[in-house]
Amino acid sequence: xxxxxxxxxxxxxxxxxxxxxxxxxxxxxxxxxxxxxxxxxxxxxxxxxxxxxxxxxxxxxxxxxxxxxxxxxxxxxxxxxxxxxxxxxxxxxxxxxxxxxxxxxxxxxxxxxxxxxxxxxxxxxxxxxxxxxxxxxxxxxxxxxxxxxxxxxxxxxxxxxxxxxxxxxxxxxxxxxxxxxxxxxxxxxxxxxxxxxxxxxxxxxxxxxxxxxxxxxxxxxxxxxxxxxxxxxxxxxxxxxxxxxxxxxxxxxxxxxxxxxxxxxxxxxxxxxxxxxxxxxxxxxxxxxxxxxxxxxxxxxx
Amino acid sequence: xxxxxxxxxxxxxxxxxxxxxxxxxxxxxxxxxxxxxxxxxxxxxxxxxxxxxxxxxxxxxxxxxxxxxxxxxxxxxxxxxxxxxxxxxxxxxxxxxxxxxxxxxxxxxxxxxxxxxxxxxxxxxxxxxxxxxxxxxxxxxxxxxxxxxxxxxxxxxxxxxxxxxxxxxxxxxxxxxxxxxxxxxxxxxxxxxxxxxxxxxxxxxxxxxxxxxxxxxxxxxxxxxxxxxxxxxxxxxxxxxxxxxxxxxxx
Numbered sequence: 001x002x003x004x005x006x007x008x009x010x011x012x013x014x015x016x017x018x019x020x021x022x023x024x025x026x027x028x029x030x031x032x033x034x035x036x037x038x039x040x041x042x043x044x045x046x047x048x049x050x051x052x053x054x055x056x057x058x059x060x061x062x063x064x065x066x067x068x069x070x071x072x073x074x075x076x077x078x079x080x081x082x083x084x085x086x087x088x089x090x091x092x093x094x095x096x097x098x099x100x101x102x103x104x105x106x107x108x109x110x111x112x113x114x115x116x117x118x119x120x121x122x123x124x125x126x127x128x129x130x131x132x133x134x135x136x137x138x139x140x141x142x143x144x145x146x147x148x149x150x151x152x153x154x155x156x157x158x159x160x161x162x163x164x165x166x167x168x169x170x171x172x173x174x175x176x177x178x179x180x181x182x183x184x185x186x187x188x189x190x191x192x193x194x195x196x197x198x199x200x201x202x203x204x205x206x207x208x209x210x211x212x213x214x215x216x217x218x219x220x221x222x223x224x225x226x227x228x229x230x231x232x233x234x235x236x237x238x239x240x241x242x243x244x245x246x247x248x249x250x251x252x253x254x255x256x257x258x259x260x261x262x263x264x265x266x267x268x269x270x271x272x273x274x275x276x277x278x279x280x281x282x283x284x285x286x287x288x289x290x291x292x293x294x295x296x297x298x299x300x301x302x
Numbered sequence: 303x304x305x306x307x308x309x310x311x312x313x314x315x316x317x318x319x320x321x322x323x324x325x326x327x328x329x330x331x332x333x334x335x336x337x338x339x340x341x342x343x344x345x346x347x348x349x350x351x352x353x354x355x356x357x358x359x360x361x362x363x364x365x366x367x368x369x370x371x372x373x374x375x376x377x378x379x380x381x382x383x384x385x386x387x388x389x390x391x392x393x394x395x396x397x398x399x400x401x402x403x404x405x406x407x408x409x410x411x412x413x414x415x416x417x418x419x420x421x422x423x424x425x426x427x428x429x430x431x432x433x434x435x436x437x438x439x440x441x442x443x444x445x446x447x448x449x450x451x452x453x454x455x456x457x458x459x460x461x462x463x464x465x466x467x468x469x470x471x472x473x474x475x476x477x478x479x480x481x482x483x484x485x486x487x488x489x490x491x492x493x494x495x496x497x498x499x500x501x502x503x504x505x506x507x508x509x510x511x512x513x514x515x516x517x518x519x520x521x522x523x524x525x526x527x528x529x530x531x532x533x534x535x536x537x538x539x540x541x542x543x544x545x546x547x548x549x550x551x552x553x
Contacts, residue, residue, distance in 0.1 A: 157415070158415070161414060161415045161416075161417070162400075162403075162404045162409075162413065162414045162415075162417070163414040163415050165393070165397060165400070165401055165404060166401075166404050166414065168390070168392070168393065169390055169393075169401055169404075172390050172391065172392060172393075173388055173390065175352065175372070175388075176384075176388045176389075176390070178371070178372035178373050178376070179350065179372060179376060179381075179382060179388075180376065180401060180402050180404060180405045180461075180465070181373050181376040181377040181404075181405030181406065181407070181465065182373055182404060182405040183371070183373045184373075284392040284393075284445075285392070285445060288394065288445055292443065
């Protein structure tokens, strides 16, 4: 496979995790500008585990995602008492705080005569586990998509289950959700924790693919993008944010003619869609319609 | 079943409920009437924990529930509908009723993700029964936001019934309905109250409420001005005055 295509597809896959992470919170009606913080925490955490502590890749990834989930839970408990815009600003502030901490976070050990580990704003080099283990870029892409498929299956199970319905109820009307005997805040904390883990998986994968992470990658633009993917692609199904990622990275980036203007086109697209389709291309009504059509079609085949 | 003692709620300088003491007996259909802004909906909101009480206490079946969180009150067997219609618009009619089961105390947390096949089938059958009973069965797969208003009221009732509440609080269940629809709603309420369920009904339609309820309480400016059998209450001079103004009360 063409190396450029492999790298674009790998990027789409990794960004999909953080898009799904923001999407899960959007389902509960919360707009987070800070999911990049959990992406970053896991990128550093899993990188430290494999490059410095000599852990195997999967253990490092699990560790990074767990750290991200814990951080997300700790942040959610105080901030989810805030509503709407206040919550959004709190997530943004937290994510910037995390980024600034990584700007000064230095923790290095000597391995084979070389210093390895995060070095403040110079970043964290040589997260080489994948290359040292002779995994090809193509094989690693399959790892990314395998994990993405698992997360997606998780989303499909969730959306058919009562828990997914609880999340959507909170997104529509938290008070009415309470009136069904459900503690809306507790379920929002659960959603935030799950969203942290999902962003964390993406972050861990990212660190090992690029072998180098630095704090400025995890700036607010990453958070804004991941939020925009769900809003463009649609909030009716987990395939919505993936469609959003595909449109941005797959389509806009591949059109060379607009290469320098990609952000402008993307920003305009978000603005237009928010006006004409506030809940994205694959919104609830569209997904509902498609499902009914699909069921009718299946029925007709019998 | 439900008892309040000197229950008060103020919003700034406005006394929305003033030392209201009420007792609703088990199995009774109890009517709550009064002019707009007299505190009827505020009473429902304080009972269900949406607003904390400024003073006073509330008991449900002998247990004090004053200032419990909404979910805690609901889990003790209370369900309510809303005057201004609150439904999950982006969900189907079926899902709206199904959603009311998520927080049932009999549903174990694990079942939110991994349902028991038999128990889940039974619960879904119950949802279909309720849609049947409220005349919504043929619209089960529609998005609830697209329902006409009377159907949305019936949906609210079906959703409240899905919790099989011991105490059902209905806030203007026939609001905006034609006389025929109102009659059908009254019949429906009688039916759901038949197995000894306690109901409290807020309504402005006097014909409906006096036919439906054994007892009425009339609120005005957050105070109880009359209580008792519909005929006696509706001819009470204070009630006439509250509804029709001073001169009519004198006449």
